[in-house]
Each structure stands twice: as C-alpha cells, then as structure tokens.
Amino acid sequence: MAEEFNTESMLDMFLYESGQLLEKLEGIILEKQDADCFDDSDINEIFRVMHTIKGSSGVLMYENITKVTHKLEDVFYYLRESHPDDVPHMELVEKVLAVSDFVTGELDKLKNGDTPDGDEHQLVEDLDEFLGRLKGEIKKQGIQMPQANKHEEPKQFYITPVAGDDSHFYRISIHYRSDTQMSNIRAYSATYALKEVAEDLLYTPDDILSNEASGDVILAEGFHMLLQTKSSKEEVIALIDSSEAEEINFDELTKGEYGKALAEFGREDAVTIDLGEEDKAEEKDKKKDKPQPGDYVVKTKEAGKGKTLAKNQPKQQSIISVNVEKMDALMDLIGELVIAEAVVLQNPDLKVPGLELSNFQKASGQLSKITTELQEVIMSMRMMPLTNVFQKMKRIVFDVSRKLDKDIELEVIGENTEVDKNIIEHITDPLMHLVRNSVDHGIEENAEDRTTLGKPAKGKITLEAKNEGGKVYISVKDDGKGLNKEKLYQKAIDKGLIENKLISEFTDKEIFRFITLPGFSTKEEVTEYSGRGVGMDVVVKNIQSIGGRLDIESVEFEGSEMTLIIPLTLAIINGIVVQVGNSPFVIETASIKEFVRVGEDSLIHEPSGEEYIVLRGECYPFIRLNERYDLADSISNVEEGIVVVLEHEGSQVCVLIDKLLQEQEIVVKPIPPYVKKVKGLSGCTQLGDGSIALILDIAGLLIQDGERR
Amino acid sequence: MAEELKNEEMEELLEEEDSQKGKFMTFQTGKEFFGISISYVNEIIAMQPIAAIPEVDDYIKGLINLRGKIIPVIDVRVRFKMEPSEYTDRTCIIVIDVNSTMIGLIVEKIAEVDTIADDSIVPPPSLGRKEHEHNKYVYGLARTGDAVKLLLDPEKLIRQEEIEAVMEDIRKED
Numbered sequence: 001m002a003e004e005f006n007t008e009s010m011l012d013m014f015l016y017e018s019g020q021l022l023e024k025l026e027g028i029i030l031e032k033q034d035a036d037c038f039d040d041s042d043i044n045e046i047f048r049v050m051h052t053i054k055g056s057s058g059v060l061m062y063e064n065i066t067k068v069t070h071k072l073e074d075v076f077y078y079l080r081e082s083h084p085d086d087v088p089h090m091e092l093v094e095k096v097l098a099v100s101d102f103v104t105g106e107l108d109k110l111k112n113g114d115t116p117d118g119d120e121h122q123l124v125e126d127l128d129e130f131l132g133r134l135k136g137e138i139k140k141q142g143i144q145m146p147q148a149n150k151h152e153e154p155k156q157f158y159i160t161p162v163a164g165d166d167s168h169f170y171r172i173s174i175h176y177r178s179d180t181q182m183s184n185i186r187a188y189s190a191t192y193a194l195k196e197v198a199e200d201l202l203y204t205p206d207d208i209l210s211n212e213a214s215g216d217v218i219l220a221e222g223f224h225m226l227l228q229t230k231s232s233k234e235e236v237i238a239l240i241d242s243s244e245a246e247e248i249n250f251d252e253l254t255k256g257e258y259g260k261a262l263a264e265f266g267r268e269d270a271v272t273i274d275l276g277e278e279d280k281a282e283e284k285d286k287k288k289d290k291p292q293p294g295d296y297v298v299k300t301k302e303a304g305k306g307k308t309l310a311k312n313q314p315k316q317q318s319i320i321s322v323n324v325e326k327m328d329a330l331m332d333l334i335g336e337l338v339i340a341e342a343v344v345l346q347n348p349d350l351k352v353p354g355l356e357l358s359n360f361q362k363a364s365g366q367l368s369k370i371t372t373e374l375q376e377v378i379m380s381m382r383m384m385p386l387t388n389v390f391q392k393m394k395r396i397v398f399d400v401s402r403k404l405d406k407d408i409e410l411e412v413i414g415e416n417t418e419v420d421k422n423i424i425e426h427i428t429d430p431l432m433h434l435v436r437n438s439v440d441h442g443i444e445e446n447a448e449d450r451t452t453l454g455k456p457a458k459g460k461i462t463l464e465a466k467n468e469g470g471k472v473y474i475s476v477k478d479d480g481k482g483l484n485k486e487k488l489y490q491k492a493i494d495k496g497l498i499e500n501k502l503i504s505e506f507t508d509k510e511i512f513r514f515i516t517l518p519g520f521s522t523k524e525e526v527t528e529y530s531g532r533g534v535g536m537d538v539v540v541k542n543i544q545s546i547g548g549r550l551d552i553e554s555v556e557f558e559g560s561e562m563t564l565i566i567p568l569t570l571a572i573i574n575g576i577v578v579q580v581g582n583s584p585f586v587i588e589t590a591s592i593k594e595f596v597r598v599g600e601d602s603l604i605h606e607p608s609g610e611e612y613i614v615l616r617g618e619c620y621p622f623i624r625l626n627e628r629y630d631l632a633d634s635i636s637n638v639e640e641g642i643v644v645v646l647e648h649e650g651s652q653v654c655v656l657i658d659k660l661l662q663e664q665e666i667v668v669k670p671i672p673p674y675v676k677k678v679k680g681l682s683g684c685t686q687l688g689d690g691s692i693a694l695i696l697d698i699a700g701l702l703i704q705d706g707e708r709r
Numbered sequence: 710m711a712e713e714l715k716n717e718e719m720e721e722l723l724e725e726e727d728s729q730k731g732k733f734m735t736f737q738t739g740k741e742f743f744g745i746s747i748s749y750v751n752e753i754i755a756m757q758p759i760a761a762i763p764e765v766d767d768y769i770k771g772l773i774n775l776r777g778k779i780i781p782v783i784d785v786r787v788r789f790k791m792e793p794s795e796y797t798d799r800t801c802i803i804v805i806d807v808n809s810t811m812i813g814l815i816v817e818k819i820a821e822v823d824t825i826a827d828d829s830i831v832p833p834p835s836l837g838r839k840e841h842e843h844n845k846y847v848y849g850l851a852r853t854g855d856a857v858k859l860l861l862d863p864e865k866l867i868r869q870e871e872i873e874a875v876m877e878d879i880r881k882e883d
Contacts, residue, residue: 332777583761629763671762672772674810674867675781678764684772684779692760692772692779 014056015107016321021049022100022107023388029096030394037089040080046096047076053103064120065106071127072099075134084134095130097399098123167199167228169257170236173249175222187223193239200228324421331378335667338371339690379665383418386465386474389428390415393435393463400439401459408443408459417465419472423566426546427474430539434476434562435461437536442480442560453557455479471590475563483554488514495519512552516540549649573668575685577661577693578644581631584693585657586666586685591698593645593652595660598638613643613654620645620654623701628680634658648698655701668695679703733823733851734803735858736816738785739794742858743816744823744851749863751804751811753819756796773813775804782813807863823858825851830860 028042038046050073057065072095079087102123106116174190191203203225205217229236233252240248345364350357390412401408419427443459444450451457462477489503492514503511514520518537540550548566567573575586596615603622604612611622622643626634635641635658644655666685671678671694682697733744734753759771759782768787772779782802787793794817802813830849848862 336777631761631763669779672779672781672811674812675762675765675769675772678762681762684760686774686777686779690774691758692774694760694762 011060011110014060015111017056018053018103018107021052022104023391025049025096025100026395027391029093029100030391030398033090033093033398035089037087038079038092043076043080047073047080050076050099062106062110062116064116064118065103068099068102068120068123068127071124071131072096075127075131078131078134087134091130094402095127097395098126167230168232169253170225170227170229170233171249171251171253172225172227172236172240173222173247174225174240175247175249176219178219187218190223190240191225194225194227194229194236197229197231197236197239198227199230200226202226327378327381331382331667334371334374334378335686338375339686341367341371343690375665382420382422384421384424385416385418386424387415389424389431390463390465392428393431396432396435397439397461400436401443404440404445406439406443406445406459407447407457408439408461411460411462413462413464414466417467417472419566423472423546426542427548427564427566430542430564431474431476433536433539434564435463438476438478438480438560438562442478444480472566473563474566475561477559477561479559482556482558482560483512483515483552484556485511488512492517492520509552512554515552516550573666573695574663575666575695576663577666577687578642578657579659579661580625580629580657581634583629583631584661584687584691585625586664586693586695587644587646588695588698589663591646591648593647596643596645598643600638603638615645615654620652622654622656624656626656626658646698646701648702651702653698653702655696666693666695731824731826733825733858733860735820735823736785736801736803737818737820738789738816739791742820742856743785744825744858744860745803745805745814745863746860747822749805749807751806754802754804754813756800756802756815770815773802775811775813778811780804780811780813782815784815786815786817805863807867810867812867823851823853825853825858825860829853833859 025046028038028045032038032042050069054066054069054073057069075092075095078084102118102120106118109116109118174187176187187203191201194201203223205223227236233250237248237250345368350360394410394412397408397410438461443461447457450459460479462475464477465472465474467473485508486503488511489506492498493500497517497520498514516536516539520536543550543564543566546566548564551563551565552560553563554560573586574589576589576592578585578587598613598615602614604614604619606612611624612619613622614620624636625631626636635656638656641656641658642660644657646653646655664687666687668683668685671681671684680697680700681694682700683695684692685695687693729746729748732747734747734750735742735744737743754775757773759773761771762769762781768783770782770784770787773782784793796815797817799818800815801819802815803819804811804813830851833847833850846861846863846866847859848865849860851858851860
C-alpha cells in the first residue's frame with residue numbers, strides 16, 4: 001500500500017516539475033530564437049533542465065525520456081565546455097524544441113495514465129548526428145582540442161563591453177597570506193562582492209570554485225581581477241574583504257590599458273562572467289526593439305545593469321501550487337464567514353434600546369474591514385496572468401511560420417493581464433486556433449506579394465490582451481491579406497450555409513461572421529495546421545461557453561483582427577440585486593443600460609398580449625418578470641415598479657422589477673444539476689445575508705422572448 | 710503480519726457497515742411513515758428560508774444554502790402527490806447524499822431511527838397498479854410494531870428525476 005502511494009506522489013511530482021522545467025526551457029528558447037547564439041547562462045540553464053529531467057525520469061525508469069534528455073544534455077555539455085563557434089543556432093533551437101515536444105508528449109501520456117512509449121530512436125540519432133557535426137566542424141577549423149577553443153568565445157564578448165564615459169577600469173591583485181585556508185573561496189567572495197557593482201569583471205585563475213587546486217595557485221601567484229565599473233575606487237575597496245589578505249594592489253587603468261590587460265588575461269586562460277555578454281545582448285535587443293515599446297523582449301530586459309546578476313539566476317517566483325478544490329473550499333468558507341459576520345453584527349439581540357454599543361461598533365468595523373480584505377485576496381488568488389498562454393502562442397508562431405517558410409514576427413502586448421484560471425483553460429485552444437489561422441491564412445505566402453502592396457516583407461502578428469470594463473479583450477491581429485467579402489459570400493452561398501440573399505443585404509460584420517459557420521473553410525487545400533473547416537465554429541462555441549464572444553474586423557489587403565471578448569472571471573461578477581415579489585434576482589451590472597421609471601402611457605399593448613415600451617422614440621420588448629416566473633406579491637403596475645433596460649450583443653430588452661436592493665460582487669454558483677435548466681437563469685448566488693438569489697441570464701431571456709413572439 | 714492487519718481492517722469496515730445496516734431514518738408525512746436507509750442521510754436540519762426557482766416542477770421547492778453549498782430541496786408530500794401542508798416547527802429537511810448529489814427532502818416530522826431486519830421487508834404488492842406514481846421509489850414495505858413503513862430507494866428517486874428531465878427536454882425540442 002505504502003509503496004504504491006509513494007510512486008504515485010513521485011510521479012505527480014515528476015510531472016509537475018518536468019512540466020515547469022519544460023515551460024521554462026521553452027521560454028528561454030523562444031526568447032533567444034532570433035539571437036545568433038545562446039549565451040552562457042542559457043546554455044547552463046538548458047543543461048540543468050535536461051539534467052534534472054534525465055535524473056528524475058531515470059529514477060522512474062522512463063527510458064526513452066532519459067535517453068533523449070541525456071543526448072541533449074550531451075550537446076549542451078559540449079557547448080558549455082567547448083564554446084564552439086558557428087553553431088547553427090536555428091537548428092539547435094529546433095533540436096531543443098523537438099526534445100521538449102517529445103518529453104511533453106510523453107508526460108501527457110503519463111498524465112492520462114498511459115505508458116510513455118514514444119520512439120526516441122530517430123531523435124537520438126538526429127542529436128547524435130548534430131553533435132557529431134558540431135564537433136566535426138571544430139576539427140575542420142583545425143582546432144583539435146575543444147579546450148583550446150575555450151577563450152575564443154569570451155573574447156567575442158569584448159567587442160562591445162558597454163563602457164560609459166563614467167566607467168572606471170581597475171586591475172586588482174590580491175595576495176593572501178600563505179597560511180590562508182580556502183583562499184579560492186575567499187577569492188570567490190571577493191568576485192561575488194564586486195559583481196554587484198561590476199559592469200564587467202574578469203579574474204584569474206578562473207576555476208576558483210570548481211577546482212580546489214586553484215587555491216594553491218592563488219596563494220602562490222595571487223588572485224588577479226580586471227574590473228570595469230561606475231563605482232569609485234573607494235567604493236570598490238570597501239567591497240573587498242581584506243581580512244587574510246597580505247596585500248591588495250589596486251591600479252586604475254585607462255580604457256586603452258584595460259583593453260591591453262584584457263588581451264593579456266585572454267592569453268592567461270581568462271574567462272568572463274556573463275555580465276558582459278548579457279549586457280551586449282541587452283544593448284542589441286534594445287536597439288532592435290526600440291520602435292515597439294511594450295514588446296516582450298524589451299520588458300524582460302528592463303532591469304538595470306546592477307541587477308544583471310540577479311537576472312541571470314532563474315526567475316524564482318515564490319509560488320506554490322494549490323489544489324483548486326481547496327481554493328474553492330476556502331472561498332466557500334470565506335463566504336460563510338461573511339454571512340456569519342452579518343448575522344452577528346445585525347443580531348436582533350443588539351437592538352435592545354439603550355444599549356451602549358460604541359466599543360462593539362468599533363470592533364465590528366475592524367472585523368468587517370478584515371473580512372472584506374480577505375474576500376478580495378481570495379478572489380485575486382484565482383487570477384492568473386496570461387503569460388503562459390501567450391508563450392504557447394509564441395511557440396506556435398515560431399513552428400508554423402517556419403514550416404510554412406513565412407517570415408513572421410510576433411508582437412506581444414499586455415501578457416501580464418490577469419484573468420480567472422478557469423477562463424485561461426478555456427481560451428487556450430481557441431486562441432491557438434486563431435493564431436494558427438493568422439499565420440497560415442492571414443499572412444501572404446510570398447514576401448513579394450507583401451512588398452508590392454507596400455508592406456514590409458516580414459509579416460507581423462500582434463497578440464494583445466487588455467482589460468476593459470470588466471471584460472478581457474484578447475486580439476490576434478495580422479497585417480496579411482485580410483478577408484475578401486465577395487469570396488466569403490460566394491463560398492457561403494455555394495455551401496448552402498446562408499439564405500439566398502444578395503451580398504449587399506449583409507453588413508460587413510455579418511459577412512465576416514460566415515467564417516464561424518460550421519463547415520466553412522476559406523482555404524482550398526487543407527494544410528497541416530488549419531483549414532479543415534472545423535475550426536472557427538468550434539472557437540466560437542468554446543468562447544460562448546464561457547460567456548464571451550468573437551469579434552472580427554478585417555480590411556482586405558491590410559489584415560484582419562480577431563478579438564476575443566471574455567468576462568474577467570467566471571466565478572465572480574459585479575451584479576445588481578433586485579427584488580421581484582419575494583425573490584431576489586441578480587443582474588450582471590455590465591449588461592444593464594439604465595433604470596427608468598415609465599408611465600403607463602409609454603406601454604404599447606398588442607392584441608396578442610405582447611407588450612412593448614417606448615423610450616425616447618425607440619421601441620423595446622417588455623418582459624414582466626413576475627408574470628414570466630409566476631411570482632406572487634409583486635408589483636404589476638409599471639408606474640410603481642422600475643424598468644431595467646438590458647442589453648446583450650446589440651439587442652435590448654426591458655424588464656419590470658419591483659425594487660433595487662444593492663450592488664454587490666457576487667460569487668456565481670451553478671444551479672444544482674438535479675434541477676433542470678431554467679431558461680433565463682444562468683446560476684445562483686449567495687447574498688450577504690445567506691439567502692440565495694438567482695442570476696438572470698440576459699441572453700437566455702432574449703432567446704426565450706424571441707421564441708414566444 | 711500484513712494479513713492479520715488486513716483482516717482487522719476488514720472487520721472494522723464490516724462493523725461500520727453493520728452499524729448502519731438495517732437502520733432506517735423514518736419520517737412521517739400525512740398518515741404514512743417512510744424510511745430511508747441511514748447510509749444515505751447526511752444530516753437533518755431545521756426548516757430554512759428557501760429560494761424558489763421559477764419554471765420547475767412544483768415539488769422542487771427551491772434552493773437552500775447549506776453552509777455555502779447550494780442544494781435543491783423537494784417537498785416529499787408534493788412529490789408523492791399529496792396535498793401540501795403548512796410548514797411547522799416540526800418540519801425538517803433531511804439532507805441526503807446519493808452518489809454525490811445532495812438533495813434536501815422536506816418532511817413533516819422526523820420519527821426515529823428504526824432497525825428493520827431484512828426478512829421483515831416485503832416488496833410492495835403489485836395489484837396491477839403499475840401506473841401508480843409513488844410505487845417507483847418504494848422498494849419495500851416493512852412492518853414494525855403496528856405501523857407499516859414504506860422504504861424509499863433514493864437512488865431510484867434521483868435517477869428517475871434525471872430521466873424525467875431529459876424526457877422533458879426531448880419533448881420540448883420536438
């Protein structure tokens with residue numbers, strides 16, 4: 001029993017950890033896909049990821065995962081140790097992604113309880129061949145030993161050490177007393193202290209941590225550092241721990257001297273700390289991306305140089321994963337707490353006349369404050385940034401654009417927009433589909449087609465998320481072909497998807513919406529990625545299932561924009577609590593246009609019994625909730641009640657209610673499945689006093705209303 | 710060692726089952742007594758304010774809030790086609806859990822927990838009254854003392870509901 005349990009939890013851990021690692025891996029790869037090569041920290045990171053997955057998959061005896069990760073680890077081990085030039089970066093990126101896909105696939109199998117039985121041979125062979133080629137190339141260049149190549153790479157970094165006018169250059173030599181213990185560790189702590197201020201730091205011997213013998217070298221020859229920094233001499237001296245040091249030589253150098261010293265260091269087996277290289281990449285990125293502020297590449301590089309060190313370390317946000325059920329339970333409990341609080345604070349026992357309550361009031365005010373805050377916190381806990389979803393999209397653009405041989409850049413805006421976790425799960429697939437569509441159908445096949453239209457040869461897809469008025473807008477915009485209205489119309493007619501009406505009878509939006517009809521696909525051939533005609537209608541269905549919608553804008557030859565408009569959260573809506581008869585109802589605030597009191601004279605009665613309301617010259621359908629739902633003790637005189645004008649996707653309806661109770665953030669709960677679905681109700685919720693209110697579903701009301709007429 | 714442990718565990722389990730076996734929560738509705746196997750009963754709560762749901766069968770009285778959980782309640786009297794009665798202080802809600810579906814049953818009066826031996830349960834007589842509504846949920850009759858108790862099968866009760874709901878949907882779509 002016990003053993004079984006252990007394997008289970010180990011497997012869970014393995015899946016979770018590996019999943020996280022792969023995500024991180026993909027992040028690194030995609031961020032650097034346009035760079036010329038990975039820098040040292042990336043190589044280390046990828047190496048580490050592969051090593052970890054290899055280790056844990058080995059323990060659990062998933063041999064194919066172990067083999068593949070081991071191979072890739074080999075490749076990166078070689079890269080790390082030998083720093084070969086001319087690494088075919090794109091190919092390397094592809095290889096890493098292939099491995100990442102393979103492992104992800106196997107992990108999925110494990111998650112579904114299957115055996116991971118993917119065939120790794122092809123991949124391993126590919127990697128072998130790739131590694132062989134890497135090594136071979138070095139040999140061709142006449143450099144026999146990889147080690148000999150070691151300092152070639154660092155030198156490259158030095159072409160552009162970003163030296164500002166106010167940078168100072170120092171040569172620092174530390175000689176420790178001959179009886180100093182662990183002088184290499186001391187030397188390391190000195191370098192560590194200097195990294196804080198360093199723009200660039202070189203030291204020799206370079207293997208102070210990994211090689212214990214270096215301690216002896218330091219004792220014999222001293223420890224030498226080259227430092228480029230903005231800090232003054234005094235500041236730097238203060239940073240170095242001078243205990244145990246016999247002598248510290250501190251020379252300020254000019255830029256020229258520094259260059260020479262660097263060359264010397266190079267010959268002396270020097271190795272840089274990544275700072276210089278990282279900075280270089282940063283500069284490059286900045287230049288490249290300047291025209292697009294908010295671009296993700298720029299964002300991650302915003303940290304100042306002083307923070308470079310921290311940045312090099314993997315971004316460890318302190319996050320724990322919590323079972324969603326537990327979160328829901330916590331949310332329920334907090335809801336209960338709020339109710340219990342109301343029961344205590346409004347207890348009838350307190351209403352005894354002449355009771356001195358001022359202290360009680362103070363204390364209860366404090367209590368209310370805390371519970372409100374608690375509620376806010378739990379609600380915010382359910383919110384997650386879209387970062388991960390967007391990262392997946394980057395991957396898709398990368399894959400598909402390369403497969404289709406299209407040159408496309410992806411701009412990502414607002415990836416930190418937060419939405420409810422449930423919603424994230426629901427939008428990933430639709431969004432993926434839209435992005436694929438944009439790459440496949442949106443952007444032109446040939447760059448010439450673009451340039452003749454005066455567009456840049458490189459296609460551009462913009463993925464943007466923003467939060468507006470309680471809704472999240474996620475748009476996928478391309479600057480490609482755009483939609484051709486005549487073609488869409490003709491196709492829809494040919495396939496018999498629409499009524500036989502003239503094209504002029506449809507609005508642009510209606511025509512664009514044809515692509516969301518089941519069985520509609522505008523592309524003649526089916527490609528690997530899209531075009532089976534099962535796509536867009538599924539997208540729309542998925543989005544509708546979470547209460548969102550899809551908006552399509554397009555200008556032919558200029559591009560299209562697909563926007564998903566989804567509620568911020570499924571679980572919490574901002575609602576107005578109203579009363580009809582004895583029952584409270586909740587109406588989502590966003591769908592309320594206005595509250596009006598109307599006179600009997602603005603009612604129009606049809607002979608069939610239908611009623612309309614005329615407001616400012618416009619005629620709206622009118623629903624009396626009390627009659628619709630057979631509610632007793634309610635107001636039926638329009639002049640005594642309140643008319644609420646509701647809007648949903650452009651159509652409006654007026655509803656008669658008795659009175660308004662309050663505005664409240666409400667937690668949406670489904671109506672138990674035992675009760676069959678009632679049209680016009682989308683769920684229920686608990687009010688502050690513990691009673692239950694039903695949530696009106698405007699869309700349902702409208703449909704129901706339409707059916708009756 | 711392990712074997713012994715297992716046996717012990719088994720015995721414990723059996724014992725637990727035993728303690729519930731043959732025990733029935735009985736309640737009175739009108740003149741008749743009903744019984745539900747106690748293993749289905751979660752708890753018994755006092756009458757609560759009920760939020761009515763429009764457009765549902767009249768025996769579904771609405772929803773109650775059971776410590777944050779929203780569960781539907783049905784009036785047993787109305788369910789069995791009896792005249793509804795006023796709710797009084799004695800009126801209770803028996804919360805039952807049938808395959809993770811929680812439902813509250815409004816009953817007039819809780820009687821007691823009875824132990825009914827298997828052999829004193831007889832199937833309801835079927836005198837060609839198959840169309841008779843409430844027979845579907847009554848799987849047995851038990852005689853204890855001088856009263857006859859109708860034993861309810863909650864699983865059937867719930868499944869029946871679901872079937873009815875589906876049927877209704879189909880009818881509507883037609």
